[in-house]
Amino acid sequence: MNTVKKVLAVVLAAALLCLTLTACAQGASNDPKDTLIFAQGADPRGLDPALVDDGESSKVIVNIYEGLIKYAKDSTKLEPCLAESWTVSDDGLTYTFKLRQGVKFQDGTDFNADAVKFNIERQMKGNATEDMPYADFVYGYVTKVEAKDANTVVITLKDKCTPFLYNLAMSMAAPMVSPEALKKNNNNVNEAPVGTGPYKFVRWDKEQSIVLTRNDNYWGEKAKTKNVIFRIIKDNSARVVALNNGEVDMIDGIDATVVDEITKAGNTVDQPDGMNINYMAYNTQSSICGKPEVRKALSQAINVPELVKSLYQGYATPADTILPSFVPGFSKDIKQVAYDEAASKAALAQAGVTTVHVITYSNPRPYNPATGKALAEAVQGYLSKVGVTCNIEVFDWTTYKQKVKAGDFDICFYGWTGDNGDPDNFMSLLSDKDPSMNVSRYDNAAYLDLIAKGKAAAEGADRDAIYAQLEQNQVDNSVWLPISHSKLLSAYRPVVQGYYYHVTGNIFLSGMSKTK
Amino acid sequence: MLKYIIKRLLMLIPVLIGVSIIVFVIMRVFSPDPAPIVLGQHATQDKIDAWRVANGLNDPLYIQYLNFIKGIFTGDLGTSYYTKTPVLKEILSRFPATIELAIAAIILASVFGIIIGTISAVKKNTIFDSAGMVTALIGVSMPIFWLGIILIIIFSGTLHILPSGSRGDPLMQPMKVTGFFLLDGILTGNIQSIGDTLAHLILPASALGMYSMAIIARMTRSSMLETLGQDYIRTARAKGVSEGKVIRKHALRNGLIPIVTVIGLQLGSLLGGAVLTETVFSWPGIGSYTVDCILKSDFPVVQGVVMLVAITFVLINLVVDIIYAMVDPRIKYSKKEA
Numbered sequence: 001m002n003t004v005k006k007v008l009a010v011v012l013a014a015a016l017l018c019l020t021l022t023a024c025a026q027g028a029s030n031d032p033k034d035t036l037i038f039a040q041g042a043d044p045r046g047l048d049p050a051l052v053d054d055g056e057s058s059k060v061i062v063n064i065y066e067g068l069i070k071y072a073k074d075s076t077k078l079e080p081c082l083a084e085s086w087t088v089s090d091d092g093l094t095y096t097f098k099l100r101q102g103v104k105f106q107d108g109t110d111f112n113a114d115a116v117k118f119n120i121e122r123q124m125k126g127n128a129t130e131d132m133p134y135a136d137f138v139y140g141y142v143t144k145v146e147a148k149d150a151n152t153v154v155i156t157l158k159d160k161c162t163p164f165l166y167n168l169a170m171s172m173a174a175p176m177v178s179p180e181a182l183k184k185n186n187n188n189v190n191e192a193p194v195g196t197g198p199y200k201f202v203r204w205d206k207e208q209s210i211v212l213t214r215n216d217n218y219w220g221e222k223a224k225t226k227n228v229i230f231r232i233i234k235d236n237s238a239r240v241v242a243l244n245n246g247e248v249d250m251i252d253g254i255d256a257t258v259v260d261e262i263t264k265a266g267n268t269v270d271q272p273d274g275m276n277i278n279y280m281a282y283n284t285q286s287s288i289c290g291k292p293e294v295r296k297a298l299s300q301a302i303n304v305p306e307l308v309k310s311l312y313q314g315y316a317t318p319a320d321t322i323l324p325s326f327v328p329g330f331s332k333d334i335k336q337v338a339y340d341e342a343a344s345k346a347a348l349a350q351a352g353v354t355t356v357h358v359i360t361y362s363n364p365r366p367y368n369p370a371t372g373k374a375l376a377e378a379v380q381g382y383l384s385k386v387g388v389t390c391n392i393e394v395f396d397w398t399t400y401k402q403k404v405k406a407g408d409f410d411i412c413f414y415g416w417t418g419d420n421g422d423p424d425n426f427m428s429l430l431s432d433k434d435p436s437m438n439v440s441r442y443d444n445a446a447y448l449d450l451i452a453k454g455k456a457a458a459e460g461a462d463r464d465a466i467y468a469q470l471e472q473n474q475v476d477n478s479v480w481l482p483i484s485h486s487k488l489l490s491a492y493r494p495v496v497q498g499y500y501y502h503v504t505g506n507i508f509l510s511g512m513s514k515t516k
Numbered sequence: 517m518l519k520y521i522i523k524r525l526l527m528l529i530p531v532l533i534g535v536s537i538i539v540f541v542i543m544r545v546f547s548p549d550p551a552p553i554v555l556g557q558h559a560t561q562d563k564i565d566a567w568r569v570a571n572g573l574n575d576p577l578y579i580q581y582l583n584f585i586k587g588i589f590t591g592d593l594g595t596s597y598y599t600k601t602p603v604l605k606e607i608l609s610r611f612p613a614t615i616e617l618a619i620a621a622i623i624l625a626s627v628f629g630i631i632i633g634t635i636s637a638v639k640k641n642t643i644f645d646s647a648g649m650v651t652a653l654i655g656v657s658m659p660i661f662w663l664g665i666i667l668i669i670i671f672s673g674t675l676h677i678l679p680s681g682s683r684g685d686p687l688m689q690p691m692k693v694t695g696f697f698l699l700d701g702i703l704t705g706n707i708q709s710i711g712d713t714l715a716h717l718i719l720p721a722s723a724l725g726m727y728s729m730a731i732i733a734r735m736t737r738s739s740m741l742e743t744l745g746q747d748y749i750r751t752a753r754a755k756g757v758s759e760g761k762v763i764r765k766h767a768l769r770n771g772l773i774p775i776v777t778v779i780g781l782q783l784g785s786l787l788g789g790a791v792l793t794e795t796v797f798s799w800p801g802i803g804s805y806t807v808d809c810i811l812k813s814d815f816p817v818v819q820g821v822v823m824l825v826a827i828t829f830v831l832i833n834l835v836v837d838i839i840y841a842m843v844d845p846r847i848k849y850s851k852k853e854a
Binding site: 035042043045046051053130131133134136137188190191203205206207208209211227229231232233234235237238241242244245246247398401419434 | 548552554555556557558559560563566567570598599600601606609610613665668669672673676679680681682683686687689795796797798800801804805808
């Protein structure tokens with residue numbers, strides 16, 4: 001009995017010591033006001049903008065680096081950043097950028113025309129390595145970069161390409177990296193990022209956290225909070241508990257099921273529209289959906305606003321257009337095929353359509369958090385009312401992409417998350433020769449012609465009108481049935497001031513602070 | 517003993533060859549092509565083909581396998597397809613976290629398992645015995661991820677006394693010496709960091725160790741019951757040795773032999789089986805990282821991790837067998853002595 005008592009005493013003493021040390025640690029923490037903590041669901045792939053393509057990397061990158069151009073706070077309209085101004089030649093092939101003066105990289109080296117030239121040439125054909133996912137997308141049209149003087153850069157394109165300007169505002173490939181840092185790190189600054197942004201890199205503990213601190217030599221308004229920590233919390237419920245518990249200040253990657261839990265704890269859920277489109281695509285080469293009148297009748301059978309409301313619980317906006325409302329070229333005059341069950345039933349009976357082969361994916365996607373399976377089953381319900389049976393096949397995402405590419409289906413479900421905020425990035429999906437992008441296999445001469453015109457036209461009302469025509473062409477031919485634009489759900493504690501989550505899915509932390 | 521150790525080390529070779537073939541084949545057969553995953557949504561077929569050639573994925577399978585084996589012997593496990601970082605560096609940066617968690621879990625499991633098992637055996641068929649064995653039954657039956665979430669909800673979400681996850685406050689981390697936070701905190705005399713690390717360790721170690729604790733408690737109980745029924749225990753009691761000494765010196769010492777084996781095997785399985793705990797508690801270890809890499813078809817990383825875990829598992833077994841001999845002097849490994 002003595003022994004048991006002794007063991008118990010030792011265990012209790014150890015537990016007491018643990019609690020004391022824990023309390024000691026909690027009491028000794030730094031002033032919480034000095035540190036913003038943002039929790040995300042995965043580790044970044046890396047912190048070199050040329051070598052990554054994932055959203056988790058992007059959120060960190062935009063706080064360390066800057067590009068020549070940036071997006072406006074609440075849209076994808078372009079604003080000057082490291083370039084104070086720019087001009088485009090009349091033939092649309094030469095872009096001249098006047099750079100901001102007195103800007104330094106976080107390693108103390110100068111940002112100038114040579115640095116811009118170095119960054120772009122690093123990712124041009126011939127120099128770009130095969131693992132630079134966005135090099136060709138951003139700089140594929142560039143044939144020459146010249147440093148006219150220390151603060152002037154001239155970029156020549158092989159062809160007219162207005163989306164090029166939007167590419168330069170992206171968080172992938174476009175941000176400027178210190179050439180000195182690239183030379184020191186063997187052309188890979190994934191773990192040693194050096195940019196010109198409001199925060200500089202301190203430490204990255206893989207799968208755990210990334211620590212940034214204020215760049216006191218920043219050229220613009222200095223960051224309001226001294227430290228920023230990106231914490232990696234993979235499990236969604238654990239991320240919510242961490243927010244409600246006050247361990248972190250902001251989280252993203254949440255879905256509608258946890259919104260109540262978050263708001264009940266006194267936190268706020270932010271929900272801007274996302275730069276995405278969730279759609280149902282008809283295979284224009286299938287024997288059934290090859291006919292435009294059948295596609296139109298199938299679209300008429302589906303009450304999209306009702307479907308979106310029930311499936312996404314208010315956390316997605318029903319889509320009339322392919323383009324989200326904040327992307328230039330969006331037109332509120334475009335309306336999808338209206339819901340008309342009777343007309344649909346008659347047209348489908350006349351066409352003799354009784355079954356359709358539907359394929360879909362089993363998992364949630366950023367543009368469809370309810371999963372492709374749930375969406376397909378909702379559509380199946382509507383089509384059954386007009387006498388059409390859906391034979392649904394569900395696949396995991398990787399297999400699904402192969403099935404879509406193979407083309408053995410009448411209807412499939414897909415979506416797109418925009419890259420650069422330019423309308424061409426969305427609308428050219430229907431002109432792409434690659435069936436894994438143009439899943440409808442749409443091939444329309446008028447559409448292709450308009451796409452070419454839109455790419456070459458200078459920014460402005462005329463160009464916007466071209467994209468409205470493209471939207472109308474799609475509606476007239478019922479190639480897709482746009483379903484929804486998914487909202488970007490994120491949440492923050494009441495102590496956070498100045499919170500905003502950008503439509504591109506990035507979070508710019510330099511303007512945020514904490515009250516305690 | 518030395519001969520035995522050398523023999524066991526040599527036996528590592530066929531085991532590791534077997535493991536390497538299995539992991540190599542499984543990744544090639546069941547994983548999707550890594551190229552589109554690595555190159556992103558704008559990858560053209562030309563780019564995919566070029567990337568596959570550059571990474572040797574178009575070589576015959578036996579060449580790929582031989583390159584993998586060559587890498588193991590030269591200490592070059594390749595580069596992660598996804599992050600472009602050397603695999604060994606990726607693994608070594610995460611392995612201390614997993615080992616630290618597994619050791620904390622096995623310590624908790626051993627201490628509480630042996631205490632519960634011993635009390636159950638000594639107080640056989642009483643309320644203590646029933647309570648101990650019901651606890652063990654619950655421990656064996658409860659899924660780790662569910663237990664983890666429940667612990668987070670109770671101690672973090674409701675009582676707010678422990679953090680919900682991660683390895684420590686990033687601003688309170690100790691200076692890196694060994695990569696083990698607790699050890700580094702002690703070595704650098706960083707009291708704040710020690711407290712912070714312990715606070716972060718308690719919940720994941722409890723969740724991970726619960727199953728092992730239950731197994732150890734059951735094993736301790738049955739082993740102790742058998743030992744307590746031996747003649748020498750009766751003799752010791754007849755000689756007037758105190759009950760505490762009988763249990764501690766005579767019963768527990770002899771009953772420990774099978775328990776040590778179980779603890780060793782549990783430690784091995786904890787190292788490889790911490791995947792769910794690491795995910796639920798955002799623990800930056802090798803388990804959750806491997807799952808990510810499997811999903812991304814990052815062949816070099818998955819192969820590297822599996823080989824490392826296999827080697828560790830086999831070595832732990834060897835160490836257990838050696839401890840076995842130290843605990844029970846009757847066990848000898850040399851033929852001459854047998």
